[in-house]
Amino acid sequence: MGYCVVVTSSSSSPQIGKLIRDAREQRGLSIAELATKLRTEPATLQEVENGSMALSMEAIDRIARALESDFSAGEQEVFAPQPMQTTKPAAMHLTIEGGRRLRGAIDCRSSKNAAVALLCASLLNRGRTVLRKIAKIEEVNRICEVLISIGYRITWINETDLELIRPAELDLAAMDVNAARRTRSIIMFFAPLMHSYPEFFLPYAGGCDLGARTIEPHLQVLRHFGLDVVATEGFYHCRAADVHAPKRAVILTERGDTVTENAIMAAAMVPGPVTIRNASPNYMVQDLCFFLQRLGVQIDGIGTTTLVVRGVRDIDVDVEYFPSEDPIEAMSLITAAIVTKSELTIQRAPIEFLEIELAILEEMGLDFSITEEYMADNGRTRLVDITVRPSQLKAPIDKIHPLPFPGLNIDNLPFFAVIAAEAEGQTLIHDWVYENRAIHLLDLAKIGANIQLLDPHRLIITGPTKWRGREVTCPPALRPGVCLLLAMLAAKGESVLRDVYVINRGYEDLPNRLNALGANVQVTTS
Ligand SMILES: CC(=O)N[C@H]1[C@@H](OP(=O)(O)OP(=O)(O)OC[C@H]2O[C@@H](n3ccc(=O)[nH]c3=O)[C@H](O)[C@@H]2O)O[C@H](CO)[C@@H](O)[C@@H]1O
Numbered sequence: 248m249g250y251c252v253v254v255t256s257s258s259s260s261p262q263i264g265k266l267i268r269d270a271r272e273q274r275g276l277s278i279a280e281l282a283t284k285l286r287t288e289p290a291t292l293q294e295v296e297n298g299s300m301a302l303s304m305e306a307i308d309r310i311a312r313a314l315e316s317d318f319s320a321g322e323q324e325v326f327a328p329q330p331m332q333t334t335k336p337a338a339m340h341l342t343i344e345g346g347r348r349l350r351g352a353i354d355c356r357s358s359k360n361a362a363v364a365l366l367c368a369s370l371l372n373r374g375r376t377v378l379r380k381i382a383k384i385e386e387v388n389r390i391c392e393v394l395i396s397i398g399y400r401i402t403w404i405n406e407t408d409l410e411l412i413r414p415a416e417l418d419l420a421a422m423d424v425n426a427a428r429r430t431r432s433i434i435m436f437f438a439p440l441m442h443s444y445p446e447f448f449l450p451y452a453g454g455c456d457l458g459a460r461t462i463e464p465h466l467q468v469l470r471h472f473g474l475d476v477v478a479t480e481g482f483y484h485c486r487a488a489d490v491h492a493p494k495r496a497v498i499l500t501e502r503g504d505t506v507t508e509n510a511i512m513a514a515a516m517v518p519g520p521v522t523i524r525n526a527s528p529n530y531m532v533q534d535l536c537f538f539l540q541r542l543g544v545q546i547d548g549i550g551t552t553t554l555v556v557r558g559v560r561d562i563d564v565d566v567e568y569f570p571s572e573d574p575i576e577a578m579s580l581i582t583a584a585i586v587t588k589s590e591l592t593i594q595r596a597p598i599e600f601l602e603i604e605l606a607i608l609e610e611m612g613l614d615f616s617i618t619e620e621y622m623a624d625n626g627r628t629r630l631v632d633i634t635v636r637p638s639q640l641k642a643p644i645d646k647i648h649p650l651p652f653p654g655l656n657i658d659n660l661p662f663f664a665v666i667a668a669e670a671e672g673q674t675l676i677h678d679w680v681y682e683n684r685a686i687h688l689l690d691l692a693k694i695g696a697n698i699q700l701l702d703p704h705r706l707i708i709t710g711p712t713k714w715r716g717r718e719v720t721c722p723p724a725l726r727p728g729v730c731l732l733l734a735m736l737a738a739k740g741e742s743v744l745r746d747v748y749v750i751n752r753g754y755e756d757l758p759n760r761l762n763a764l765g766a767n768v769q770v771t772t773s
């Protein structure tokens with residue numbers, strides 16, 4: 248669904264006035280400029296936009312022509328500037344001719360998880376938000392669809408930068424519920440909306456099928472700020488009559504990333520200081536903090552588990568920000584090099600969030616080198632280039648398991664299943680975090696891995712593996728899906744990975760980017 252407004256013969260003057268104002272602003276025209284085009288007075292146009300002047304259909308037509316848009320009289324007429332394409336893509340399948348060595352260098356793109364946090368955080372800002380170098384991924388599309396449906400104007404202002412203009416009033420009743428239900432990130436609307444609306448509804452969160460994921464920690468935290476949430480049929484009914492700073496430090500019961508982000512966004516607009524303990528210091532949380540600092544919010548302790556936030560009541564800042572590169576994409580590309588036994592340089596890798604992963608890989612025998620550090624475009628995140636060389640890997644002595652940052656990243660764990668399948672010996676992988684994710688990794692057995700599921704959380708993988716090309720339907724989970732794709736790069740012969748929407752949730756144009764390194768991945772749609 249794009250930025251699309253329908254005018255019917257029953258549309259009232261205020262509705263039509265709002266449409267005209269939105270369209271004018273979307274075109275970047277001032278009232279005076281449009282008035283000149285219409286050969287009328289700005290004050291008259293102002294009245295039209297305020298809804299205090301009724302318009303004939305001829306007048307609407309004339310305004311539409313002045314706006315150079317397709318807006319004419321009658322039933323179901325559509326005034327539809329479409330600055331952003333957000334239509335649901337056709338099912339996409341990948342055909343992989345495996346067994347090729349990769350070579351060369353590849354840049355990491357910016358992260359899905361920072362992008363969605365920043366999109367949600369833009370709700371706090373009445374000014375113009377520009378997010379630079381945003382990965383074009385489905386998860387970003389879904390949140391943009393939701394924002395557009397409630398009145399945002401969103402434009403790719405060049406190939407990579409997203410401009411977001413929040414309307415003065417959000418049309419929450421018009422929310423694109425289908426888009427919202429396809430992502431879990433919609434829960435990061437709780438805190439920003441609480442600051443503007445005493446009562447609102449949010450659809451239940453969706454996303455990958457990783458088993459039940461609680462939102463209770465979010466509700467516990469936001470209660471300290473005055474938000475009361477009742478789960479009704481398919482929706483959270485939220486009431487926030489009196490939003491205030493918590494009386495004492497907010498203690499998170501679990502160190503989750505999005506719950507920390509909700510806590511920070513709740514604190515961002517109340518007079519502080521608000522202390523948040525057991526905060527996640529993970530990469531997307533850091534990006535959110537750096538972004539909010541640019542909006543005038545003071546935050547101490549970034550990168551630690553105790554944050555002190557001093558909020559501001561109104562945020563109206565024209566801001567631009569570059570979210571940093573994705574450590575999970577870096578890990579995916581490291582895995583691509585390992586499984587295809589290739590020499591590959593992964594450029595712009597955020598090293599702070601990969602150190603434990605690399606330490607484990609070093610113990611397993613991986614030959615790699617790292618350049619001097621340099622700064623990401625956000626001016627804060629340290630990057631390196633990592634060159635991975637073909638190596639004889641051995642299984643690690645201890646189990647591999649994730650922890651909240653600074654532990655082995657929870658989303659990087661699945662890649663160790665593919666890497667373990669390459670290593671000599673038995674590796675125990677323990678995904679204690681998600682109920683269903685380890686189960687999806689069993690799909691690696693379909694293309695040759697020797698995997699034993701001990702229970703829903705623990706896998707024993709025995710390597711090395713002779714991967715075999717096969718046709719497999721992509722599991723409904725992002726990282727296990729990518730793991731299959733990466734292993735298929737190593738499988739001699741042809742593999743088909745069917746319906747890869749979940750991969751596109753988090754990776755921009757992975758087939759072509761892998762092909763630029765020497766892979767042969769063909770995309771088909773149906
Ligand atoms: C948009 C976004 O940023 N998504 C990331 C975020 O999701 P998000 O922050 O939404 O993750 P969840 O809140 O679902 O947490 C993941 C799971 O970890 C459990 N848990 C988490 C922390 C903790 O200290 N104890 C604990 O038990 C939760 O109960 C849950 O089962 O964090 C997850 C865990 O890093 C990542 O997989 C997601 O990619």
Ligand SMILES: C=C(OP(=O)(O)O)C(=O)O
Nearest residue numbers: 431454455658725726753
């Ligand atoms: C689980 C993930 O993300 P999300 O929280 O968006 O489902 C992921 O990125 O692997």
